Amino acid sequence: xxxxxxxxxxxxxxxxxxxxxxxxxxxxxxxxxxxxxxxxxxxxxxxxxxxxxxxxxxxxxxxxxxxxxxxxxxxxxxxxxxxxxxxxxxxxxxxxxxxxxxxxxxxxxxxxxxxxxxxxxxxxxxxxxxxxxxxxxxxxxxxxxxxxxxxxxxxxxxxxxxxxxxxxxxxxxxxxxxxxxxxxxxxxxxxxxxxxxxxxxxxxxxxxxxxxxxxxxxxxxxxxxxxxxxxxxxxxxxxxxxxxxxxxxxxxxxxxxxxxxxxxxxxxxxxxxxxxxxxxxxxxxxxxxxxxxxxxxxxxxxxxxxxxxxxxxxxxxxxxxxxxxxxxxxxxxxxxxxxxxxxxxxxxxxxxxxxxxxxxxxxxxxxxxxxxxxxxxxxxxxxxxxxxxxxxxxxxxxxxxxxxxxxxxxxxxxxxxxxxxxxxxxxxxxxxxxxxxxxxxxxxxxxxxxxxxxxxxxxxxxxxxxxxxxxxxxxxxxxxxxxxxxxxxxxxxxxxxxxxxxxxxxxxxxxxxxxxxxxxxxxxxxxxxxxxxxxxxxxxxxxxxxxxxxxxxxxxx
Amino acid sequence: xxxxxxxxxxxxxxxxxxxxxxxxxxxxxxxxxxxxxxxxxxxxxxxxxxxxxxxxxxxxxxxxxxxxxxxxxxxxxxxxxxxxxxxxxxxxxxxxxxxxxxxxxxxxxxxxxxxxxxxxxxxxxxxxxxxxxxxxxxxxxxxxxxxxxxxxxxxxxxxxxxxxxxxxxxxxxxxxxxxxxxxxxxxxxxxxxxxxxxxx
Numbered sequence: 001x002x003x004x005x006x007x008x009x010x011x012x013x014x015x016x017x018x019x020x021x022x023x024x025x026x027x028x029x030x031x032x033x034x035x036x037x038x039x040x041x042x043x044x045x046x047x048x049x050x051x052x053x054x055x056x057x058x059x060x061x062x063x064x065x066x067x068x069x070x071x072x073x074x075x076x077x078x079x080x081x082x083x084x085x086x087x088x089x090x091x092x093x094x095x096x097x098x099x100x101x102x103x104x105x106x107x108x109x110x111x112x113x114x115x116x117x118x119x120x121x122x123x124x125x126x127x128x129x130x131x132x133x134x135x136x137x138x139x140x141x142x143x144x145x146x147x148x149x150x151x152x153x154x155x156x157x158x159x160x161x162x163x164x165x166x167x168x169x170x171x172x173x174x175x176x177x178x179x180x181x182x183x184x185x186x187x188x189x190x191x192x193x194x195x196x197x198x199x200x201x202x203x204x205x206x207x208x209x210x211x212x213x214x215x216x217x218x219x220x221x222x223x224x225x226x227x228x229x230x231x232x233x234x235x236x237x238x239x240x241x242x243x244x245x246x247x248x249x250x251x252x253x254x255x256x257x258x259x260x261x262x263x264x265x266x267x268x269x270x271x272x273x274x275x276x277x278x279x280x281x282x283x284x285x286x287x288x289x290x291x292x293x294x295x296x297x298x299x300x301x302x303x304x305x306x307x308x309x310x311x312x313x314x315x316x317x318x319x320x321x322x323x324x325x326x327x328x329x330x331x332x333x334x335x336x337x338x339x340x341x342x343x344x345x346x347x348x349x350x351x352x353x354x355x356x357x358x359x360x361x362x363x364x365x366x367x368x369x370x371x372x373x374x375x376x377x378x379x380x381x382x383x384x385x386x387x388x389x390x391x392x393x394x395x396x397x398x399x400x401x402x403x404x405x406x407x408x409x410x411x412x413x414x415x416x417x418x419x420x421x422x423x424x425x426x427x428x429x430x431x432x433x434x435x436x437x438x439x440x441x442x443x444x445x446x447x448x449x450x451x452x453x454x455x456x457x458x459x460x461x462x463x464x465x466x467x468x469x470x471x472x473x474x475x476x477x478x479x480x481x482x483x484x485x486x487x488x489x490x491x492x493x494x495x496x497x498x499x500x501x502x503x504x505x506x507x508x509x510x511x512x513x514x515x516x517x518x519x520x521x522x523x524x525x526x527x528x529x530x531x532x533x534x535x536x537x538x539x540x541x542x543x544x545x546x547x548x549x550x551x552x553x554x555x556x557x
Numbered sequence: 558x559x560x561x562x563x564x565x566x567x568x569x570x571x572x573x574x575x576x577x578x579x580x581x582x583x584x585x586x587x588x589x590x591x592x593x594x595x596x597x598x599x600x601x602x603x604x605x606x607x608x609x610x611x612x613x614x615x616x617x618x619x620x621x622x623x624x625x626x627x628x629x630x631x632x633x634x635x636x637x638x639x640x641x642x643x644x645x646x647x648x649x650x651x652x653x654x655x656x657x658x659x660x661x662x663x664x665x666x667x668x669x670x671x672x673x674x675x676x677x678x679x680x681x682x683x684x685x686x687x688x689x690x691x692x693x694x695x696x697x698x699x700x701x702x703x704x705x706x707x708x709x710x711x712x713x714x715x716x717x718x719x720x721x722x723x724x725x726x727x728x729x730x731x732x733x734x735x736x737x738x739x740x741x742x743x744x745x746x747x748x749x750x751x752x753x754x755x756x757x
Binding site: 113114117176179180181183184187188189214215216217218219221222223225226229233234235236237242243244245247248251252255 | 584585592593595596600603606610611613684685695
């Protein structure tokens with residue numbers, strides 16, 4: 001707890017550059033930038049573990065028989081893969097890592113609203129993750145998938161399931177604490193004079209996401225507590241044998257887990273909206289419509305959950321309502337998509353790794369979005385429910401969407417975080433292998449699903465063998481693509497070109513300070529940036545310190 | 558507190574102004590209570606769905622006795638009022654009076670818990686008897702946990718209000734404010750719970 005004193009101790013003396021000791025990344029630091037990096041590095045470690053699990057899955061599925069591992073182990077592996085990737089990689093990184101690093105800059109604050117709560121929220125994650133993974137070595141991990149549907153979760157070995165519940169509860173708590181912190185920071189800690197509609201788009205995305213986190217995560221927590229009662233105390237909430245109702249579990253579970261999709265993808269929308277204008281030298285197209293569509297997605301996202309349950313005996317009126325509500329989500333999402341295209345349109349695009357990954361995101365996300373609209377239609381959904389079509393769809397959203405944006409963001413903000421540039425050719429190589437590998441891995445799975453291959457099985461009909469092998473080759477490419485990236489981020493930290501304060505000549509506040517930024521973000525007053533996207537004039541005419549986009553926009557063109 | 562409010566304070570004074578922190582902390586607590594309320598909302602939704610969709614076998618239906626829960630409701634509502642009086646007295650600088658009201662609130666909260674225990678022991682069904690019984694205990698138990706926490710908070714605040722030497726004063730009363738907000742919240746949840754569980 002000694003580290004909790006840091007901000008006070010440091011604020012009592014003149015601000016200096018961050019100390020370079022790497023040990024503070026292992027400490028209970030309350031500096032939002034340290035916590036952001038802790039989230040990022042910790043999340044990436046779990047990404048590698050989750051990736052290894054995915055590798056095991058694709059190795060097993062390279063042949064129709066379950067010859068690589070026993071079926072029980074396969075079940076554990078797929079459960080761990082889903083849980084690790086969602087709760088330990090994407091959610092903590094798109095929210096915790098970039099949110100903590102960027103939001104205080106964007107609102108003009110020196111830290112988050114509750115720095116100690118922030119550190120607590122982070123430090124819940126590594127123990128929860130280790131607990132989850134250790135269950136595999138103790139008695140065998142949970143086998144019921146990341147959804148933990150009863151009665152399956154009641155009949156598979158209890159200890160693994162209980163450990164799974166415990167760790168998800170811890171991660172949910174971390175997520176709620178984080179969400180409270182973001183809401184308070186964005187709404188209460190804004191620099192005087194900075195209006196809500198002047199904030200960079202990522203703030204809006206994080207505000208919307210945090211509202212979803214605060215409203216929906218507690219419902220999952222309550223549900224899992226009831227599920228653990230069923231397992232430990234032999235109550236019958238979700239046990240049909242004791243008069244319980246499994247569909248109630250599904251309703252409560254998806255009340256969180258559908259918004260969880262937006263918790264994973266809304267921040268990615270925000271991050272892309274930060275990256276594209278900088279590298280296209282154009283203002284973000286349609287700021288107000290972006291804000292409205294984020295909030296529309298938040299509201300609609302809370303009332304579409306039952307589209308995951310069309311085969312669970314849902315009554316016709318429910319199918320009708322949830323189909324229509326889901327189709328409505330395509331409208332704000334489409335608005336955002338066209339806004340990004342319009343931002344790119346006519347811009348002076350520098351096609352670097354950050355932009356390549358962002359454009360990869362747009363392509364993948366549209367494909368995932370289209371299959372999403374298709375899946376919302378009951379007649380189609382009943383046909384492909386629980387097949388590889390669903391697997392392909394959501395990997396296009398969470399990998400093709402969120403993970404591509406995470407990489408784009410790392411390429412974009414690495415110079416700010418470390419003060420050094422990443423190697424550009426290696427970055428493009430990384431993008432190329434990832435994009436080809438990802439599409440090779442998941443595009444064929446649409447075909448598998450349409451032809452009836454169920455998900456979550458270790459064995460399958462031999463007629464699917466070739467397509468599955470194709471998919472496994474794609475997975476191998478994805479694994480290989482990590483190597484140039486890892487080499488790049490590690491080597492560039494030591495020998496990368498010095499970045500300077502603002503290598504992209506960006507206007508958002510985090511670039512208007514040194515790289516890496518000082519402990520309390522700015523020496524002296526925080527800059528008041530009311531036009532974060534005021535691009536459009538030649539670089540030599542641009543006074544970054546006093547940039548007001550409206551002037552630039554009107555005079556520059 | 559290390560809670561910084563740097564945007565409004567010069568660098569060297571960051572962390573000095575208690576008033577600003579109180580604002581944000583109450584806001585943070587209120588946000589947390591929204592989350593907490595959603596947990597209850599999930600439980601209520603589950604209970605109501607069970608009730609509508611999974612009817613019990615004849616013979617497994619219990620008529621709950623009302624006198625004890627009504628007494629419980631009164632206890633909690635009165636304790637909310639006494640807590641409010643405690644806050645008013647503290648702001649007037651009358652710590653002794655404040656402490657008396659706090660002690661009364663804590664006693665009322667503990668009386669609620671005791672009476673809840675009496676009800677548990679007199680009910681003709683146990684946790685695992687049937688779906689209805691399980692949901693009843695889960696809901697009241699989860700709420701009882703909140704009351705227990707709240708009563709503990711009141712006692713802590715009562716201790717911190719002591720004069721001389723307590724950290725809570727008329728100018729610095731965040732813990733009391735937080736506990737009060739939490740206590741009112743727990744009361745409000747009880748009223749909803751009472752209506753849903755005992756009256757409907």
